[in-house]
Amino acid sequence: MLRRAKRKQKADSSKDNQTASSNTDSARANTDSRNVASPTTSSNSNIMTSTTALGAPASALRDLPPLRDAPAAKREELFRAKLQLCSVIFSFDDPTSEKRGKDLKRQTLLELVDYVNPPAGQKIFTESVMADLMACVSANVCRALPPVTDDFDPEEDEPVLEPAWPHLQVAYEFFLRFIVSSEVNAKAAKKYVDQRFCLQLVELFDSEDPRERDYLKTILHRIYGKFMSHRSFIRRAISNVFYRFVYETERHNGIGELLEILGSIINGFAIPLKKEHLQFLVRALIPLHKPKCVGMYHQQLSYCIIQYVEKDADTAAPILNGFFKCWPWSCSGKQVLFLNELEEILELLGVDQLAKVSNTLFSNLARCLDSDHFQVVERALFLWNNEHLVNSGCLSRLNAHEVLPIIYGPLYKNSSGHWNATVEGLAQNVLKMYMEYDLDLYDKCTADYFKQEEEAKRKQEAVSARWAEIEQMAQDNAQRRMITAG
Secondary structure (H helix, E strand, C coil), X not given: CHHHHHHHHHHHHHHHHHHHCCCHHHHHHHHHCCCCCCEEECCCCEEECCCCCCCCCHHHCECCCCCCCCCHHXXXXXXXXXXXXXXXXXXXXXXXXXXXXXXXXXXXHHHHHHHCCCCCCCCCCCHHHHHHHHHHHHHHHCCCCCCCCCCCCCCCCCCCCCCCHHHHHXXXXXXXXXXXXXXXXXXXXXXXXXXXXXXXXXXHHHCCCHHHHHHHHHHHHHHHHHCHHHHHHHHHHHHHHHHHHHHHHCCXXXXXXXXXXXXXXXXXXXXXXXXXXXXXXXXXXHHHHCCHHHHHCHHHHHHHHHHHHHHCHHHHHHHHHHHHHCCCXXXXXXXXXXXXXXXXXXXXXXXXXXXHHHHHHHHHHHHHHCCCCHHHHHHHHHHHHCHHHHHCCCCCHHHHHHHHHHHHHHHHHHHCCCCCHHHHHHHHHHHHHHHHHCHHHHHHHHHHHHHHHHHHHHHHHHHHHHHHHHHHHHHHHHHHHHHHHC
16 A cells, blocks of 8 residues: 555656646646636637646536537548547546536547448548647547556555546547458548557556556557558567566556557468568567566567477477576575466477487476476476377377486486476376386486486585584694694
């Protein structure tokens, strides 16, 4: 509760600074009518004074006739007027202030969503209204997110929900209808849904509100599909978010949602993969295994990685090499996650790719089998329960001569008295399997293991004896000094 109170205080301070930097007229209106927006009568319309009009001017807040009742000739002009009305921005710090203006705007937004909902052929989204439409959407959506306090933990703390969501949600819904409409010509609309707007959408993925990130995920994916000229730019913008997250902040709320979009994008990559797509894999995706909070988005990251291997098996080698460089040896929970991902990669590993990474792969497997944490050992041993890996994959009879000499030591230790019965039983089953595969190889590995253990024991005894000699020499020298001093 203390953390949330501090974050709320900091967010309120930021909003106050933003409001103070607006034009003088808006600030004066805010001072004169702090609590209630007072309507004034006009000969043409009922105009409201907005206390925080940051998007459109206060004069845009007026009662307008319903769109469906308007004559067809005046409908577009009325549509634009309603877009301007919805561009007025309110402060939601005080839920009781400006209720009439907020209700008017929300009802108008809902009317707009209903108006553009009918099937195609209505010719609603003409190029003449796109500028006003994007101005309305930008005024509501494109904003500075509240600052995050240093002690915020996304894995433990509850997210701060967006107070302006009653307006923001409908604005997102309206824009989504615009993007998915078959009436919207991409060539005409890309002048308004430009790269700057796409970049702002990508930055908004850092919002703490999961409802907003869900809308952003759907909208950005639709934009990517509709505007081909923006695709490369959107991928670069996402990769820049990943770079900042991995190498600078290690804090971002929307990595999982961005990876969900990328999963669909990667699925549509043409074969052979372009150089830029391979660079994106190596420079942006693989390093995402490094941050401490990888568990929050690991499922989406793993899906993207598997998509690459399914597209091009040759990507398995750089993936596994980078994968083991990021391996979290000090965190057992993350090692279990990584072993889950590793199993999916190994299922797609071909003979040529295995030859490139076999030594690194089996050495790291042996290290996992030798872990002090039983869950890591157990999850590593479960790899031998995968029928594909055992029958025709990297753990099969064909690769036994490479695998067994490396993993025999930790397997034998676990099979002969591990405190966890499951680990002990699994290790015994693996050893029995390789013994049935090739008894001569098994006997050789057994002999080599005991020979190495004997040599290690002799070295340890020699070291201990040498330390005993040094200790005795130190005691003798101390006695001599005492005798000489006496």
